[in-house]
Amino acid sequence: MIAVSMGTYCVECHAPYLYRYCPKEFSCRSLIRRLRGRPDLYQVQIEQGRFSSISLQEDGYCSDQGEIDARGRLLCSPFIEPHIHLDAALTAGEPRWNESGTLFEGIECWSERKATLNREDIRRRALRTLELLVNQGVQYVRTHADVSDPGLVGLRTLCELRDELHDRLQIQVVAFPQEGIFSYPDGLALMEQAIEVGADVVGAIPHFEYTRELGEASLKEVIRLARDHDRLVDVHCDEIDDPSSRFLEVLAAEALFAEMGDRVTASHTTAMHSYDNAYCSKLFRLLKHSGINFISCPTESIHLQGRFDTYPKRRGLTRVKELDAAGINVCFAEDSIRDPWYSLGNGKLLRTLDFGLHICQMMGSVDFRRALDFITDHAARTLGIASDYGIAEGKLANCILLDGEDDYDVLCHQSDVLLSIREGKIIMQREPAHIVTPHYLLG
Template sequence: MENNVKKIINARLRGRDQLFSLQIKDGFFSQINSQSEHLDADAHCYDASGNLCCAPFVEPHIHLDAALTAGEPNWNMSGTLFEGIERWAERKPLLTAEDVKSRALKTIELLVANGVQYIRTHVDVTDPQLIALKAMVEIKEQIKDQVHLQIVAFPQEGIWSYPNGRELMEQAISLGADVIGGIPHFEFTREYGVESMRWVIELAKKTGKLVDVHCDEIDDDAARFLEVLATAALEADMGAKVTASHTTAMHSYNNAYCAKLFRLLKMSKINFVSCPTESIHLQGRFDTYPKRRGITRVKELREAGLTVCFGQDSIQDPWYTLGNGKLLRVLDSGIHSCHMMGYSELKNCLDLITDNGAKTLQVEQEYGIELGKPANFIILEGANDVEVLQKQGEVLLSVRNGKVLLARKPCEVITCTQFNIKG
């Protein structure tokens, strides 16, 4: 296949039954036409063979600076969130720019090989040298033609609770961070957590940055910093630019409180990221039986009209030993864990790893299969959302600005046992 794609034929589009052909000129979609019949391919076009042409996958929550460090120097034996933080604190002094770049680029290659073109990475800035942050800024520039990368200044050990935490956050922004993070439930006191949330929103307002907070990532039903974040975002009129990641404590909130909380959340219009595979692994660790899932109320948030997307969170790091960059795996796990298997929910399930992520990252202007937009897309095995999820197949093609990032052929079965079934 040529490096540049100029035409795709026999493609399906999400929510549409007929076949389509798409033409690309100078890296943008120039024509999108429905087909009345199947077309024969020639040397100058890509035959989608009835498979789904979809906007690229969005990874809205990953920790590239910690990826591929599981077991270095010690394993997280309890499997808990807090031991993960302890193990990372042991690994952090061993960081070098070369170490961070090597692991991050390997992980990005894994994500790109699985259809991801947009990534938001949280980078630990509770490091006086900001080694990982500086390395990630260099990587962002290096890969800008292949991947849209957003960098979150993430205070893993707190803003108020870590020495010079505020100064390090501000320095990270000056060095090139795109998003301001937080971790209020890990601050020493509730007062520190509340102060940190108001400070984060004020700083974002002043600097024009986005916000993405690790918010209430704990089973404790008394962790209620989400209401503080949402209120501050509402007062600052910047809810669409604010994201609450994890919010796993919501799993433990009583329904009366949630009824009140959801009124605020809908008014604030903030976004949500859930990391179902990691949350179901890390949460519920203090339970005997019954054990809670520890995943935020994804189904209810979506039904309330709020934007929710799924992320992997970790790939082989102190918090999560597995992970392979396959967001379809995360989606499959998430819809099971969140009781979202109704057909009406399955019909648009890819929203959780595509459109909703684009909205959360605020890249909607360049995202989507529409005339005049950049020709960024992937081809997935299956004709629609449901079939893609059922097949759990590979990404067959990934194209960015009309240029091929990856191409692979569908898996071919060489032999198969034939069964004769007699009635």
């Protein structure tokens, strides 16, 4: 019998699936399914945790024990959540709701909630949130942890979970100074301490620093810290409607000069929605030369931005379509799940992708054919994991099975993730939803 994880516990050994695999393992699996961008059916062999063979399927069915017949459904690389705040997840309404819907009231609400944080509280909510993500096909997560806290309780707890869950998920933890590096007491010392504790990525929030000069200084510091400690960089950059907020050019230039652009990410950059085209023409030249990555959070940004507008009202997303057309790497993220900044969210990146394509007006056939790139391959480049990510012989056997035939089909139906395999082991499985047609429609 193949032991699989269903819901919260493994049906075979009853272990919580976020903590360990069922001890029953198979050395080889064969899956018959479609691959993205290819019309035929393929047989995918998995041995010792890696894809050992990918070949055209001729007879169209499985017969050997231990094989899985996907019945022509789509095999896809695992989904990636490249920007989320696990320490704040599931705190919407605690201690009060963000009634204005602005970024800044959200930060105020979080500052009040942050005073009550403890390890058990963060673990409980983070595990519930990770369970949502795993059930939606996510196997890689980059989470920000607020280090505007002398005890660094959020960062310590999330680093602990990262290490505990390494066989289930690959988690990167960002040292994120929510209230600024230079505008918060001992902010820089806390960033350095966060790196010692184990942060994988260093962050900043230059537009929230008290002055332009402090914002620029914070960016120079995170590049220095990343270079000195061999860390990645992910900056909450220009998450504001102000067209004069132009820290992105500073971040890109510093990354270019340090020759580490592919290790640097600019998250949000919503002010770009308010930049004029003449400035963007100049800016894009720098962005391409720098090689930095971008993360857009469509549901969060459409909710938070444009709050000071009457009409016309800005959408407040970065220029995803233009960045992508220019060959600049950009991906989508959910950002928040029921926290002071965004009170909805369910861990389903297909929902985020749907919003993103609508808001960014990326609804052409070419966009649909490669839609899943924005929550898979592009995000892999952003997290720096592309070398062993993807469905190819020799790579780690990490994949998901989607209830559809191609990107367009999956997007249209917001399809279920039916199976999630990590290093050749099933970590999540569900039955496909069956749509029953009412008798009066059958004629």
